[in-house]
Amino acid sequence: MRYLPLSDADRGEMLARIGVDNIDALFADVPKDKLLTKPLDLPRHKSELEVERHLGRLAARNVPASSVPFFVGAGAYKHHVPASVDHLIQRSEFLTSYTPYQPEIAQGTLQYLFEFQTQVARLTGMDVANASMYDGSTGTGEAVLMAHRVTKRRKAVLSGGLHPHYADVVRTLSRMANDEVVSLAPDVRAKEDIFAAIDDATSCVVVQSPDVFGNLRDLRPIAEKAHAHGALLIAVFTEVMSLGLVTPPGEMGADIVVGEGQSIGNGLNFGGPYVGLFATRQQFVRQMPGRLCGETVDAEGRRGFVLTLSTREQHIRRDKATSNICTNSGLCCLAFTIHMTLLGEAGLTRLARVNHANAVKLADALDALPGVSVQTAGFFNEFTVKLPKAAAGVVEALAAKGVLAGVPVSRLLPGAGLDDLLLVASTEVNTDEDRAALVAGLKEML
């Protein structure tokens, strides 16, 4: 077996040194009748070539985003990731290191985490950011719990524009923790009256922008109303690239900003691993979940970095911890940081403009189709269109023709009476030909 260096001779010598006759003597504490006596019903080991063949066959049964005109979004976005990003994150010293518990030999990880935290804080317009959550959805769940700790209240108000998976994560967690959740109905035009749902028992208001339908939301009046009632505003995003072009939540009064960072540096990966971004105001730092990297000096006075404020965390505080998170999204943070470094402000804002321009172009082309109407007035790179028939069937039929058209709202909200709505995203990867293929395909279908 190519991964196991011990030879049988080694094993014999080592057993002798330990002073036992056979390996099962070391498993003596396993109840006799529970020690497996026959092999598991699993295939025998395979060569590298055989594994490649086997997995290659499975991979070939999927349609990769890059191979077709591709407009699927709703919380995960197809962007171009520079080759250098994927090369750098595979450096052994990054890939095969652990959480930086021994800072003297983990300055590489710690410094990029410090850079990551700074990039995230600046992008979101907040004071501080942590070293990541699992993804945007679990980060949103954690943000609600944090708001409960800060306000000592236990009721969250969820906008109907919050990604339905994110809302489900919050509702599941809240139900289990016996906390109250008020969920507004999904509203494709973002006309919900969220103000009416906020009262003096409200701990936090959770609003996504761009929301799941693509609407860019002005958070200022919501922040004002929330603050007037002593509640926090949690601003959520699922498309981090939007922050290159859109007013950051920190400038609109958000108290916690949380979202999905996949779009920068990370591939689609069928939904994971991704990277949850989490930022807040300085005054709430000690209520934050997750790891934080901070600056300090070493015994010779040289600048260095360490994990800090860990008295919030499970390994110290146990059942009183702010969160149970331990392993987070380390390497995905690195991918984010490298891609963000390559972009810089100049590249990010331009890339964001290209995304927006592509989406505007596509929206106009689709809106011109008879029977199709764009529902979203202000958006970034994703919007909702209304079709004259159920979107799911249309998407399926277009997939058969080699166009991945978007996400039918019914996939996210079955039974909500929104079956004729289709979410369409267009990023920098789409060409004019891609858009033409979608328009032509739809036209034929309707």
Add this chain to the structure above:
Amino acid sequence: MLNRSGQIAGRSDDATSAGGGAHPTFTGNRALQQEEALLFEIGRRETTGIDIAEPEAFKPRLNGLERKGGVDIPGLSEPETMRHFVKLSQKNYGIDTGLFPLGSCTMKHNPRLNEKMARLPGFGDIHPLQPLSTVQGALALMEELSRWLLETTGMKAVALSPKAGAHGELAGMMAIKAAIDAKGEGATRRVVLVPDSAHGTNPATAALIGFQVKPVPARDDGWVHVEDVKALLGPDIAGIMLTNPNTCGLFEPQIVEIAAAIHEAGGYFYCDGANFNAIVGKARPGDLGVDAMHINLHKTFSTPHGGGGPGSGPVVLSGRLAAFAPVPYLKAEGEGLTLVEHDAAAAEGEAPFGRITAFHGQMGMYVRALSYMLSHGGDGIKQASEDAVLNANYVRACLSDLMSLPFGDKPCMHEALFDDAWLKGTGVTTLDFAKAMIDEGYHPMTVYFPLVVHGAMLVEPTESESKASLDLFIAALRDLAMAAKDGDATRFTGAPYHAPRRRLDETRAARSPVLTYRTPEPVREAAE
């Protein structure tokens, strides 16, 4: 590298720290050991390493929400980016650097085949919400991984979606809560037993969803005793969270009796499966009475730790909990597979407790883990467990005359636990000893965990180490141990001497936290 204010990054005021009588260098670098400034000190706002053309003129449709005032994130060109991050990487210790005996964390070899497989466009470049007809191969992979997990654990069902071990704990405890609620016992069954030796994520998880955590006290043999558990059982018991093999590196000999006692009391048995790597192919949690157990794919099944993540923590469930598994889950449909993504879509007899993350979990890790499993085969994963246990016992046997074992000289599983009794009177602490290992070129073992052992040192060599590598490691530790006993305390208390940084001031970091880079105020030039 010079930063923008013309200072040399990281250079200490005392440039004589080069040691060995060498001349201080102008840059502060020492050949391959190079200092690297922060991105914010070397980058420029107008620089970008990405070529992309401005879009043709168009009218933005941003609902009046254009960002004003910029983003204030500096960029670097591609060559500068490469150097920046390569230099950072060189300040890190990884598995490929050397032996990484971090107990409980299972720093085994990360096969590069797995990386290659995860990057196949058919896995890495598919969207979680594209039509299921276009991702049948991905669903088939998830099903194959599930089969491996169920066969190796002997359990009934698996929820793949948890994002790491702690998230798997949460999913498992939520399933337990849902099962209790379904019996109408939610108001009374609120207590979860957690041994003092447990990892912090266990009590944190239970508390997160409103359970009351009650400790099971530690015994001086490192085991949990069934009578201690029984003494705590009552009508308020929701369950127990037990790690097996436990965090002391021992298999719990009374596990079957403990499971039976919990079940008899109407509770559930959550097993922390972080240490499953010791027993794969040797014993199955399902045969031991476990109701739920997470499996850290980033430990047992070799997906890389990546400096802190990402991981993946599928949770396997017994027949008593299977019905409550969270969405999404796989289901056969016609010739192919489908995903149940909503509670309302569940079939008769299924009662999913909800959703714990967007989408379907850590696909990238599923591919890597399955690649590992296929490579090893059923025969190889058993051999890997045995070798992991053998290596740990070899280290234990070769050091036990110098370093003290808290629970006597008895076999361990995949990790050997020492305490600091043997350091008494030397002026050297566990932490000092760990830091001195750094100078010898080793990553330290896990220290001060589990909490029930004073000055704990938890050594997990893994099956990836050759005998020669272990022999050198043992010799190095013996040399260190003898130096400590011989009174050579400064070799330890000042360590590390040879790492990119000397010991870092953690108190200062926590007292006035600096968590983001602040651009320094410009220094006014002195008038000529």
